[in-house]
Amino acid sequence: MERVAVTRYVTPLREGGSLPGIVEADDLGTYVCKFRGAGQGTRVLVAEVVVAGIARLLDVPTPEQVVLDLDPEIARYEADEEVQDLINASAGLNLGIDFLPGSFGYDPTSEPDADLAGRVLWLDAFTANVDRSWRNPNLLVWRGTLQAIDHGASLYFHHSWPGGPGDPARFAAQPYDASEHILGGYAGQAAAQDGHLAARLTDDALAAVLADVCDDWLEPVPGAESADALRERYVAFLAARRDGDRAWLPTARAAS
Template sequence: MTLPSVTVTRYVTPLREGGSLPGIVEADDLGTYVCKFRGAGQGPRVLVAEVIAAGIARRLGLRTPDLVVLDLDPDLARYEADEEVQDLLTASAGANLGIDFLPGSFGFDGASDVDPTEAATVIWLDAFIANVDRSWRNPNLLRWQDDLWVIDHGASLYFHHSWPGGVGDPERFARQPWDASDHVLGSALGKVADVDADLRARLTDDVLTEVVAEVPDVWLEPVPGADSPEELRAAYVSFFAARVRSRAWLPEVAS
């Protein structure tokens, strides 16, 4: 399964909340998207993390916006007055990541109740993918149509940022603990153990293979020991499968 592909027709406005300068764009399917640019920040691996994390979230029963590949013509940069945006558009020609824009959504502020099982599932997801960016300072949760939505997972999968030197050891990632002390939904930490068995049973090797297959080839940069998209996908699956087999990373309630 691959992500649908659409063409950007208009760059609307930047979103300056984060350092990577995502932007709102319109596309030829009449959709509006938050565009994460391949030419920004840490490059395509952030987009890979977004796709994989969103795919895992869906299979755990969490809501996350639909994703598309946004084909960007760098000529759009000619119509932008902001030089920083011009440079970003020029550096991001081709395939970028589009995240469905949820009109009328608002950021989670902790004022509304969250179902304890859903909250525990979000914590489990973040621990599994080693996401370090779901704190009170930056919840990366939305409320839309009275439902909770998880967004912005580019800060997860830290392990693949070391891959330019070669694919590392999946078992090391499997053993790596995760710190839940700053999590925005930390009050549900005591329920994580209750959802653990069900959630890890959902992430079979076949399911993980399906998730990783959604990543476009163009974002899978060759590294020593994994020169092709197929080898890189197999490496991701091996890392996640090792994590599924381990309990060392599972957060526990502080005594």
């Protein structure tokens, strides 16, 4: 991903628990900054990049991303002590997500494109995203197009890796509960597209997605002490889910 330097912290976004912020960068872009120093740590940044990359392979619109180089000196100009602490804890490389001016939250009473809604549901089921519910849709509408955002609650399996390498087969067989998903009613469309969506996620395509993840965010774990070894582990888990028996694929009954 492109790497740019943060030039100004604009304002916090207090909707979520991690306190992302709007920042400006030296490419004249405006971004939502997901901070490495937030409580969830860098694995959330990895999930954001990986799932956004998979989304693009599936033709699910999602904002573009950059790597934000953050100088803690910026904290000196912030009056909010919580923001100061977060910036100071996040010196170095953070994740920037393109700020979409004029976008607005998805209205659950509206009807999106059915095939796109099915692809979003398939994406979330495949990556085990637990955070796209009626309470928190994490969907925007920008220039008439649905945009999937906030993927950090996906790929739960990597949070257990510090205790051991984990088992890709276990992730492959893990069911997905679509009963609270805001697009759960499109399970039929997700199932109808299953074959050709899975076919897009070749091992090479998944490896290319993982190549976008900064080495700096890939924390060594037992059995995978290097960034490349961790990338291979992610590909193994995702490939196992792709090739498994589809216990995770939402059904109309699960979504009702």
